[in-house]
Amino acid sequence: MSVRRLPVYLVLDTSGSMRGEPIQSLKVGVQSLISSLRQDPHALESVYISIITFDNEARVLSPLESLETFQTPLIDCPQSGATMTGAALELLCQCMDREVRKNTETDKGDWRPLAFLMTDGSPSDTALYNAMAEEVRRRPFASVIACAAGIKAKHEPLKKLTENIFNLETMDGHSFAGLFQWVSSTVSSGNRSMGASASITLPPPPPEIQVVI
Template identity: 50%
Template sequence: MDRRLPIYLLIDSSGSMRGEPIESVNVGISAMLSALRQDPYALETVHISIITFDNQVKELVPLQALETAHIDDIELPRSGATHLGEGLHFVCDRIARDVRTSTDHQKGDFRPMLFVMTDGSPSDLMAFNSAVERLKGVEFAQIIACAAGPKARTQELKRFATQTVSLEHMDSSSFANYFQWVSASIAASASGQQQDDDQDIDLPPPPDEVQVVI
């Protein structure tokens, strides 16, 4: 059985992302997939899932091979809450269902990576608090959280992410550079996992538009 590298993208689809931000996210995700499909290590191991959250959580792409993944544009409601907590719980549920664990006879999948993007703060605080605790029991390779725009709050993201970054501007150039970095990070993990077998992987430094939050 081939070992997979599960990649989960959890994207804010609340109404505040309407317009250029979500259009840029859609373009960025498409470019990310195209770039990863040019990388032999990623093409061999990466399986990807895309989940959105607003006042509802939607699984746009169940975990599937990079080679066959087809992603429709993310569409937004006119308004609504930002249920980040529910989104994180949903990711945990899917990991428990989809990610193969090791047995005495064979190794399971590589540790999953989770990329979270939001332009606000969670409006489901009880669910968010319980999700933060639940995430501690999931063995991730990395959890990268991106605070997009001036209204995004990094304090909540830092509670669960292994690395938190911010985008000051929500324009097409900023999102393009962010998703290029995501693509490079996934490719580095895919290559490193195959060569070093579950060791922690150093991700490439983010571009200037993507600020690391200390």
């Protein structure tokens, strides 16, 4: 019998503006997310993680893999360039359509997936972004959470994607650690039984994260 998986997609901005401390903090944050999830028995049995990064283009840095076997990839970013958030969402939809299993007569489906988008800017590919934000909304994600990191991150485009927007004022190690700890508790609560229409209840964010309304 295959275990029902909880797919978790991390969609991370690696555009040029992330160079330096932000990207370093992000790497440490992702690593600490993996480590803390590994201390959660439920997550260790059911969470599958995929990392999508985007800058001039979007790519699947780590295909969906179980937390047990997951190895944190090298996350790097170019010197400069565009922020192709729309392309990243397009890739997210493709991955989800391909990877997330549905209930069938003979197999139990996966839990509805979670997606976290972290960006420190605004989409360069606006038209694609708008179209793809709608595509994401049409898909049965248990929750899509967007995090606007730093002062340059724009909230308006993120509102098209989800109601769950959080603001990270600074992009230092401390803030990212708080963010990913919270992501970890959100993933843990995603394992609970959910209603057909209900969206998951997010745990309260840490003080470094501001809820955007």
